[in-house]
Every structure is written in C-alpha cells, then in structure tokens.
Amino acid sequence: MPVDAIYFDGQVARDRPVSVNLDSQGLTFSGDGLPPRAWRMAGLFAVDPPVKGHTLRLAHDSQPGARLVVHDEDFMAELLAIAPHLKGGFNPKRAMKFSLWIGLSLAAFAGVMYFTLNYAPQKIAVLLPEEWRERAGEQMEKALAQGAKFCTTPAGDAALSAMLASLAEGDPDMPPIKVRVYDIGLMNAFTLPGGHIVLTRGLINETSGQDEVAGVLAHEIGHAAHRHPEAQLVRIMGVEILLSVATGTSGGGNTGSLASLAAVLRSSRDAERQADTYAVDMMVAAKIDPTGLKRFFEKVLKEEGKPVNTTLSRLGSVFSTHPGTAERIGLIKPAPTSIPLKPAISDSQWTDLRKICG
Amino acid sequence: MTDSRGAPGETIQIQYVPRPGLGGLSIVNFLLTILTLGIYRFWAKTNVRKHIWSCIYFNGQPLEYTGRGLELFLGFLIVLGIFMLPFILLVFVISLAYGPEHPAIIALQILLYLIIAVLWGAAVYRARRYQLSRTLWRGIRGTLVGSSMIYSLTYFGSLLASGTSLGWSNPVLNTVLQEQIIGDMRFGNLAFKFRGRAGPLYPTYALCWFLTLVAIIAGIGIIAYEFAVLSGPELSAAFEEVFRDNPQPTPDQTWTVGTMIAVVVLTYLAIFLVIPTLWAIYTAKELATFASYTTAGNATFKLNATAGSLIALVIVNLLILIFTLGIGRPFIQQRLVRYMCDRLQVIGTVDVDAIAQSSAALSKTGEGLADAFDVGVI
Ligand SMILES: [Zn+2]
Numbered sequence: 001m002p003v004d005a006i007y008f009d010g011q012v013a014r015d016r017p018v019s020v021n022l023d024s025q026g027l028t029f030s031g032d033g034l035p036p037r038a039w040r041m042a043g044l045f046a047v048d049p050p051v052k053g054h055t056l057r058l059a060h061d062s063q064p065g066a067r068l069v070v071h072d073e074d075f076m077a078e079l080l081a082i083a084p085h086l087k088g089g090f091n092p093k094r095a096m097k098f099s100l101w102i103g104l105s106l107a108a109f110a111g112v113m114y115f116t117l118n119y120a121p122q123k124i125a126v127l128l129p130e131e132w133r134e135r136a137g138e139q140m141e142k143a144l145a146q147g148a149k150f151c152t153t154p155a156g157d158a159a160l161s162a163m164l165a166s167l168a169e170g171d172p173d174m175p176p177i178k179v180r181v182y183d184i185g186l187m188n189a190f191t192l193p194g195g196h197i198v199l200t201r202g203l204i205n206e207t208s209g210q211d212e213v214a215g216v217l218a219h220e221i222g223h224a225a226h227r228h229p230e231a232q233l234v235r236i237m238g239v240e241i242l243l244s245v246a247t248g249t250s251g252g253g254n255t256g257s258l259a260s261l262a263a264v265l266r267s268s269r270d271a272e273r274q275a276d277t278y279a280v281d282m283m284v285a286a287k288i289d290p291t292g293l294k295r296f297f298e299k300v301l302k303e304e305g306k307p308v309n310t311t312l313s314r315l316g317s318v319f320s321t322h323p324g325t326a327e328r329i330g331l332i333k334p335a336p337t338s339i340p341l342k343p344a345i346s347d348s349q350w351t352d353l354r355k356i357c358g
Numbered sequence: 359m360t361d362s363r364g365a366p367g368e369t370i371q372i373q374y375v376p377r378p379g380l381g382g383l384s385i386v387n388f389l390l391t392i393l394t395l396g397i398y399r400f401w402a403k404t405n406v407r408k409h410i411w412s413c414i415y416f417n418g419q420p421l422e423y424t425g426r427g428l429e430l431f432l433g434f435l436i437v438l439g440i441f442m443l444p445f446i447l448l449v450f451v452i453s454l455a456y457g458p459e460h461p462a463i464i465a466l467q468i469l470l471y472l473i474i475a476v477l478w479g480a481a482v483y484r485a486r487r488y489q490l491s492r493t494l495w496r497g498i499r500g501t502l503v504g505s506s507m508i509y510s511l512t513y514f515g516s517l518l519a520s521g522t523s524l525g526w527s528n529p530v531l532n533t534v535l536q537e538q539i540i541g542d543m544r545f546g547n548l549a550f551k552f553r554g555r556a557g558p559l560y561p562t563y564a565l566c567w568f569l570t571l572v573a574i575i576a577g578i579g580i581i582a583y584e585f586a587v588l589s590g591p592e593l594s595a596a597f598e599e600v601f602r603d604n605p606q607p608t609p610d611q612t613w614t615v616g617t618m619i620a621v622v623v624l625t626y627l628a629i630f631l632v633i634p635t636l637w638a639i640y641t642a643k644e645l646a647t648f649a650s651y652t653t654a655g656n657a658t659f660k661l662n663a664t665a666g667s668l669i670a671l672v673i674v675n676l677l678i679l680i681f682t683l684g685i686g687r688p689f690i691q692q693r694l695v696r697y698m699c700d701r702l703q704v705i706g707t708v709d710v711d712a713i714a715q716s717s718a719a720l721s722k723t724g725e726g727l728a729d730a731f732d733v734g735v736i
Binding site: 008009010011012013014015047048057065066067069102105106109129131132135237240241 | 393394395397408412419422446447450453455456494495496497498499546710711712713714715
C-alpha cells in the first residue's frame with residue numbers, strides 16, 4: 001500500500017508530493033513528474049530517532065541532502081520492523097564501539113602521561129646543553145637562597161674544595177660540581193641543575209663530624225650525576241604543556257615560581273635510592289667512612305616529627321622524603337674492614353668549614 | 359506551498375517547537391565530558407545543536423543540523439597542531455635554555471595575544487560558515503561565500519578603533535562587520551543583503567555612553583565621599599589595627615573599616631550590574647536595526663528586541679547557569695535561539711521553490727580557531 005510523503009531532492013528547496021512503496025529491499029517512490037526512485041535499505045537512515053506519532057524524516061547515503069518526510073504511523077511501524085537499524089537509541093554494537101574508543105583514548109592518554117612523566121624527562125635531561133643547565137641552576141639557586149647571605153671565607157672555601165676533592169677520588173667521572181654554603185639556619189641540602197649544590201649553615205653546624213657532611217655532599221653529588229634536578233625540571237614543563245593542551249590555554253613558562261622550585265627539588269624514592277647508592281659507592285672508593293651518611297640520617301630521623309613551617313623546609317629536600325628514612329639507614333653498610341679509612345677532611349679544615357658563615 | 363509555483367513567493371513563519379529530551383542530553387553530555395577529560399565536548403556541542411536546530415521550524419519544515427563531533431574535534435586538533443603546539447614548545451625550549459624570566463617569553467606571549475586578536479574575527483567568521491554549511495532546510499544548506507581574512511582584519515581594525523575612540527566607532531564598525539557577514543551569507547543560491555547606515559544607532563549609543571559615564575562618576579563620587587567623611591588619622595590607625603598580624607581593634611575601628619570596605623564593594627558591584635544593564639538598551643536597538651537592514655529575496659526582517667526582555671533573558675540564563683552548575687548550558691542556548699525565533703518576523707515573500715543548492719565545496723573540519731579561542735557561539 002503506497003503512502004503519501006514529501007520529497008526534497010537536495011538540489012532545490014521545492015517540495016514534491018510523492019507516494020512511497022515499501023518492500024524488504026527498500027523504498028521506491030515517484031510522483032509529481034518525478035521518475036521512480038529507489039532507496040535500498042542499506043544506506044537508509046532516519047534523521048532523528050523515529051518517535052511514534054511524529055513525522056519520520058528519512059535520508060539515504062546515495063543522495064546527500066535529499067529527504068523523504070513521511071507522516072504515517074503504520075508505515076513507520078512496518079519500516080522499523082524490516083529495518084530495525086533506523087531506531088537509533090541504545091544500540092549494543094554502537095555502545096561497544098563507543099566504549100572501545102573511550103578505552104583506547106584513555107589508554108593513549110595514560111601512555112602519553114607515562115612517557116612524559118617517567119621515561120622522557122631523564123632522557124631529555126641528559127641531552128640538555130651544559131649552558132642551559134648552568135643558567136637554570138644559577139637562577140634557581142638565587143630563588144632558593146631568597147637573599148640569604150652567601151658564606152665564604154678563604155679557609156672555609158679551601159676546606160670545602162678539599163672535601164670535594166677527596167670525594168672525587170671515589171668517582172673519576174664525577175660531573176663538575178659547584179658547592180655553596182648559605183647562611184640559612186635550617187638543616188638542609190639541595191641539588192639544582194648544572195651541578196649546583198647548596199648547603200645550609202644549619203647542616204654544617206648541627207652535624208657532628210666532617211664525614212657526615214661529606215656523606216650528605218656525596219648524596220647530593222649522586223643527584224647531580226644522575227641529573228635528577230634537570231629531569232624534574234623537564235618533567236614539570238612537560239606537565240605544564242600537557243595541561244595547557246588539555247585545557248586549551250596557553251599558560252606555561254612560569255618555572256621561576258616557588259611551587260615549581262619545590263617540584264624540581266622533590267625527588268622520587270627511586271631517585272633518593274640511586275643517590276644513596278652513589279654516595280656509599282663513592283665514599284667507599286674514596287676511602288671515607290660511609291656510615292657518616294648513616295649517622296646523619298639518624299639525626300634526621302630524630303628531627304622528623306618536629307613541626308617545621310618555614311618556606312625552605314616546605315621545599316623538601318634530600319632527606320625528607322617521608323616514609324623510608326629508617327629504611328634508607330638500613331641500606332647503608334659500613335665499608336669492608338680491609339679498606340683503610342681516612343677522614344674526608346682534616347680536623348683543622350673541619351674547624352675552618354664550621355666557621356665559614358662567621 | 360507546492361501550489362504557489364508561478365507566484366512571486368510565499369510568506370515565511372518562524373516557530374520554535376520545543377521537544378523533550380534536552381535535559382537528559384545535558385546530563386549525558388556533562389558526564390561524558392568529565393569522563394573523557396573534556397574531549398567529548400565536541401560531540402556534546404554537536405548533539406545539543408542537533409536538538410535545538412530540529413526545533414526551529416520555517417513554514418512547517420524544521421532545520422536540520424548535519425555537523426559531526428569528529429569534524430569539530432579534527433578542527434581543534436589542526437589548530438592545536440599548527441598554532442598552539444609550536445608556541446608552547448617554543449616557550450618550553452626558551453625557558454629551558456634562557457630561564458623562565460627571559461624577555462623573549464614575554465615577547466612571545468604578547469605576540470600570541472596579538473595573533474589571537476588578529477585572528478579572532480576569522481574564528482567568528484569560520485565558525486559561522488561551518489554552522490551555516492551544516493544547516494539544512496528543505497535539503498538546502500547555507501554558507502558564507504566571502505573571505506574570513508578580510509572580515510578578520512576589519513574586526514581587528516574595529517578593536518583598535520574602539521579603543522582609540524573610547525567606543526564611539528562601535529556603531530559604525532559593527533554595521534560594517536554585519537554588512538560583510540550578512541552580505542556573504544547564502545542559503546543555497548538565495549543571497550542575503552544588508553543595507554543601512556549606522557547613523558540611527560547613535561542617539562541610543564550616546565545615551566548609553568553618557569549614562570555609563572554618569573554611573574562611573576557616581577561610583578567614584580560615592581567612594582570619594584566616604585573617604586572624605588571618614589578620613590583622618592583615626593581611619594589609617596583603624597586600618598593598621600585591623601590588618602596587622604594580631605589585630606585587636608576597638609568596636610569603633612571595626613565598624614569604620616567594615617563600612618568603608620562594604621561601601622567600596624557595594625559601589626563596585628552596583629557599577630558592574632548597572633553598566634551591562636544600561637548597554638542592553640543599545641544591544642536591543644542594534645539587533646532590531648540590523649534585522650531591519652537585512653533582506654533576502656523580497657523579504658525583510660523585523661526583530662522585536664527590547665532592553666527589558668534582553669535583560670530578563672540574560673538574568674534568567676545566568677541563574678540557570680549558576681544553579682545547574684553549568685550542566686544546564688544547553689537550555690541557555692535554547693533560550694537564546696527561542697528568543698530570536700519568537701521575536702523575529704519575516705515581512706514580504708521568498709520564492710522558496712526557486713532556491714537551488716549552492717555548489718560551494720564543504721570543508722571537512724570545523725571551528726578549530728573558534729574552539730581554541732573559545733569564541734562565544736552556540
Ligand atoms: Zn636526595
């Protein structure tokens with residue numbers, strides 16, 4: 001039984017009354033001087049999901065823009081029985097496809113995140129030119145010191161160089177290191193890009209021997225040798241890029257802030273373990289007692305739990321990655337007894353170093 | 359309709375016939391957008407447009423939106439790839455190489471804002487062209503046939519002129535911009551025309567401009583009066599006391615500082631509510647005038663826009679946005695479209711049967727720039 005419909009051919013806006021025949025192959029329609037046309041079931045779609053009692057608007061892939069408008073409930077029911085794909089709405093196959101897409105996108109996103117955060121930064125850090133690292137280190141050191149006095153005395157500087165030199169005996173490939181002491185009361189030490197190491201007056205005054213300071217210094221050299229601060233710098237910039245891409249904004253370039261300084265200084269537990277291992281190996285090879293680092297950690301363990309609320313302490317540091325100080329202490333073994341140990345610097349040099357901030 | 363062949367054309371009735379389902383659509387869109395970290399927004403936007411378009415009837419036949427989310431997504435990726443990503447990477451490398459405070463980064467940022475300002479008009483134009491080309495009525499689609507760059511330069515020029523003339527160039531340049539975009543507009547082979555002068559807009563513009571000036575001066579006056587009345591050593595002492603580390607102000611001091619702050623904040627708020635409200639008068643005038651300048655075939659347009667109805671529209675929209683936490687945004691779009699449909703009249707006739715499809719090629723991607731700049735389009 002043919003039904004009446006209105007046909008738009010997609011070429012002109014004129015509407016043509018047609019009569020439509022439905023069979024299992026598809027639709028055929030003609031009228032108003034129009035030669036008969038056939039729309040096969042494959043390629044037939046409903047513009048809006050069909051709703052009972054509403055007008056059905058049909059279209060076909062073979063004829064872009066063309067529309068067949070039918071207002072006949074029986075016709076709609078018959079058509080939907082032959083071609084259930086026109087119903088739209090919930091379709092398990094489409095839902096599967098859609099979930100698959102979401103799953104794949106999330107997996108791709110996780111992959112990009114993993115690469116950006118874990119793998120790439122360390123690789124890029126190794127490639128960074130000397131000059132860039134140096135400049136970043138210099139700038140961050142300035143930001144970190146926050147105007148605190150730079151401690152220098154001829155005798156103190158000599159003692160510091162001597163300590164560095166005796167540690168260097170333990171690693172012929174030690175990267176170039178610039179150690180500076182600042183007049184900061186807090187007991188802390190920081191490694192920045194470009195081999196810049198900052199020690200505080202608090203660290204030097206509150207340790208009870210040169211080997212403890214040497215241990216901390218060796219640990220920091222470990223971070224520098226593994227380029228941890230550079231990797232961290234690349235990592236935050238990567239996150240900034242991802243964020244600005246995801247949100248569609250063009251933020252970024254704000255690495256001078258205290259927050260990003262804190263991020264550069266925050267090392268992962270793996271990085272800490274690497275630096276500890278490096279320090280112990282270096283000290284043993286340099287014939288310096290590695291338990292100096294251990295004694296230092298024990299001191300830190302006692303300090304932990306005390307409330308701290310200065311900006312510098314919130315920046316985090318080598319030794320304040322919370323869980324695990326005890327664990328790290330356990331991993332530091334004394335040097336084999338066959339190795340004759342010597343102090344990192346002489347006692348008189350140690351006295352000079354302790355007076356470096358006046 | 360079919361019987362009207364040979365006649366000069368038919369009159370056009372515009373109707374908005376709401377359909378259920380927008381609420382569910384809003385919620386699904388919101389959830390999926392969050393689940394996909396924002397990527398679904400292109401499909402969400404598409405679904406909302408499909409719904410709203412299908413409620414707009416011209417002479418009993420609805421509009422149809424044929425755009426696809428994927429097209430918007432690809433447009434976004436292209437703009438991201440050729441425009442944003444190089445910039446972001448450049449900033450990245452420079453801040454690695456020369457530190458984050460290097461002047462080159464600030465220069466780059468200024469350059470970026472400049473590029474955005476220059477391309478803003480292009481974004482508006484291309485978004486409009488995309489939407490028209492994805493809008494079907496009786497199987498015929500629309501388009502813009504002109505150049506988005508010419509429009510963009512005019513747009514940028516109008517921004518500069520507006521700044522230097524304290525806004526007095528706006529009516530003229532808005533008219534020029536509208537003339538360009540309407541003059542470029544086609545529905546199939548039916549061309550739209552825009553003809554008219556900016557002159558009639560100026561009395562209303564001047565009224566709003568001077569009222570704005572009065573509002574600002576009044577605001578400054580109120581604050582200045584407040585300072586004058588309360589000024590003196592007691593005032594600064596009160597402020598110092600209230601804002602020091604461990605404040606112990608007397609009740610008098612608290613009261614002084616409290617009123618001072620309350621007056622400043624309230625005046626500020628009042629100005630920020632009064633000024634947009636004032637400008638609704640001009641916006642209504644401009645909308646109505648522009649509609650009356652527009653013709654298509656033998657028809658002209660008449661838009662019954664009034665300041666009061668615009669203000670009510672915007673306020674209710676804001677309330678919807680706030681109370682649905684943004685989920686109800688599709689309803690805001692529906693209300694804007696509905697406002698136009700309910701108040702727009704077509705006067706005269708259009709020979710609908712004579713309209714033929716235009717042969718302009720369809721672009722495969724949409725709105726990249728507009729999305730990147732977050733241009734406010736539906
Ligand atoms: Zn460390």
